[in-house]
Amino acid sequence: MRCHDGRVQFRKVTVPPHRYSPLKKAWMDIYTPIYEQMKIDVRMNLKARKVELKTRSDTPDISNLQKCADFVHAFMLGFDVIDAIALLRLDELYVESFEIKDVKTLRGEHLSRAIGRLSGKGGKTKFAIENATKTRIVIADTKIHILGSFNHIKIARDSLCSLILGSPAGKVYSKLRAVTARLSEMF
């Protein structure tokens, strides 16, 4: 099956400097599923510091290209390869990004404290939210990225926002429990 209109399409994903060495380490894990399963050509442009993706002649679906691009982009945001791989396999996963200043304008110490509240001690709060809502969260300074399905992203976002606004972790936990119990009951 050919591409949509017979043309070759490209995608270019910029590599931020802090993800350069992790990319080098995990390159084979990234390359293999894209090339083998998605049938998309992928190469790293070292000069421009970009990952370039190109459709091949035997690419089954044009959406593969977009999926691969999303997968690489998720890795660049900070997600693990094993978590980002889910983007390739499942259609209904999304990445949502927002900043702390979108929720509440915080400066200096308050901002630092908010970030600390979000992660928790040793990251336990973040992991708790991740496990409860089946999402993956990346907190990069003031930017927050959430990877997961639509409903789960919403729940995780609500929890994170309440943490930013100042509610203690215990309160967020109790709310999480209630919501996830309801979610699990539905299935």
Add this chain to the structure above:
Amino acid sequence: MQITDPGGIEALHRLKATDPRLPLNPSLSATARAASRYLFSSLRPFTLKSPFDQLLVDGFDAEQIWQQIDLQSQPLLASLHRRVKQLEKNPEEVSKLKTVLGKGEKKVVEEMKEESEGLDEDSDDFDEDDEEDEDEEGEGKENEKVGLENVDEDQEDGGDSGESDSEEDNAEGGGGIEDQFLKIKDMQEFLEDGENEGRGLKKDNKMKKGGRFDEEGTEDEEEEDDDEENENDEEDDDEDDELGDFALEDDEDEENARYEDFYGAKQKKGSKKKVKFIDGSEGSDTGDEQDDKPFSSQKQETISTHEKQLEKQRSKIERMEKANMEPKNWTMQGEVTGPKRPKNSALEVDLDFEHNKRILEGHFDDVQRALRLPSKAPREIKELDENKSKKGLAEIYEEEYAQKTNLASAPLTFKDEQKKEASMLFKKLCLKLDALSHFHFTPKPVIEEMSIQANVPALAMEEIAPVAVSDAAMLAPEEVFTGKGDIKVETELTQAERKRRRANKKRKFKAGEAKRTPKKARESALPNPADGTKR
């Protein structure tokens, strides 16, 4: 006081003339007011206690006007009743009155004036002396007798009868028996008028009533004031009717009210008179103050029980308030140290020593917390795992999907695994306990596991757990000994057998060495060139 008010008389006639069925108009209310005022002022000389000199109609609504009229007419009616009853009892006096009635105008007028003045002076001394009832009652009775007949007929219209009285007083003179109080002419006139005009007056009254009713009917044309007046008039009419019904039964008033109430004591307590007169003149036109005047006179003389009670209460309240304002006694203050209280005062006060005993016993009056029974079974709280999840996101969704479509069994959650482990341990424990007790035998669950069989002597096993473990699980004889190896000991061997054994040993050793030598050759080959020595 206007006895002859042409405007008022005219208004009265006009009112009488109006047809009750006519629609309302504001002029009618003005007419009615003027008429009422005229009647009121005509009656004024006979009302001794009334605070009003004139009926106030400007700016007052119907209720207020009626109240003024009522104030005037009520005591008047009462006095008339009494007089009539007196005359009833003593019919001789009536004849006396009749003879007296043939005197001239002037005298009557003068006497009326005197009477009115005397009445004014004595108006406030009415309730002073109850002791002089008997002397003055006689005179009062005469008056009342005359009025009795008329009262029967003209209950509802005291004003009108008063008016007729005043008119005819001017015409006739007084008799010899008359004094300032007794106007025989008045009495006769009163009697005659009552007979003649009773019915006519009644008609007037009805007309008035009718007029009032009609006024009520058309509200749109009237102003708000008139509406109120009309409604109140109807109420007043009802009250009038009631009075008419019960007027004859005024015995109570008669008994309580005395001669002094109206005509006052004769020259008693002149200073007080003056005081009261001033009070009376200064009094405003409110019924309350009129009531207060007799009360105040009472206070100074004899304090009523109510007053006494009030006094007591007031003094008590004052005392208590004063006590509250002062600083409290040291026993009533909270924490009091030694210097704060007077010396040795704690000895005098009987402290509550029971406290110590109770403290020792621990017998406190603490509120016991009521235990709440667990109504529901505690819900399973889902634990939040705070560790980084080992599975990738894709795997999680994979499992979820699989669970949904029931392809694979649901993966055991952390809790389930713990449960499983716990149940396993418990089962093992139970088995051991059962084995020890020998009573309830449950065979060991057959779990296909690799376990090391110890070659323990069967005897030992049987002793401890004879039934549970059989010697069948022990090693078989051929597993213990196959038959190979050196069976005979060296001492038992013959020469030939000894030689054979040694030969076997040597052969084995040589075979073993042959394997080892090529390895040695390899290992030793490498370091040779470094040494430079040849082997």
